[in-house]
Amino acid sequence: MAPRAAALPWLLAWSLAAGAAGLPPSSDLPDLSAVRARIYAGQYPQAVEQLRALAKTVQHAEVYNLLGYSLRQLRQHDEAAKWYREALAYDPEHRGALEYQGELFLARGDVAGARKNLRYLELLCGLQCREYQLLKKAVLDAGHTLADAR
DSSP states (O other): OHHHHHHHHHHHHHHHHHHHHTSOOGGGOOOOHHHHHHHHTTOHHHHHHHHHHHHTTOOOHHHHHHHHHHHHHTTOHHHHHHHHHHHHHHOTTOHHHHHHHHHHHHHTTOHHHHHHHHHHHHHHHOTTSHHHHHHHHHHHHTTOOOGGGO
């Protein structure tokens, strides 16, 4: 039993290094200002095209989050949901992805899912953080209460 226990630190270090090797650090995120400009201008098809190409070479939650957002604006909800899941797989505390995914839940009629994301944002960043406030407003504007969010 002692040899197995001695191997655990090595195995843990190896698995962390192996997992980290496949993912570029966040500092490897390219400049997204051009694609953000397209998004702000409402040029969602062009933004989706740029982000899809980028997602082939860069694994980063923000790329996936922006791709999900752009697809949601085009009402491609199934594909948007996939990219929000990807963003949250890489960064489970990505506040933008949680907020946008909550808005997608609302668009799909999943009020409970939106409330869960709202509660998670409350735990992550508090009642005054921007993402919490935006999702709260979306829930209320959709005619729902916050009853199950707390």
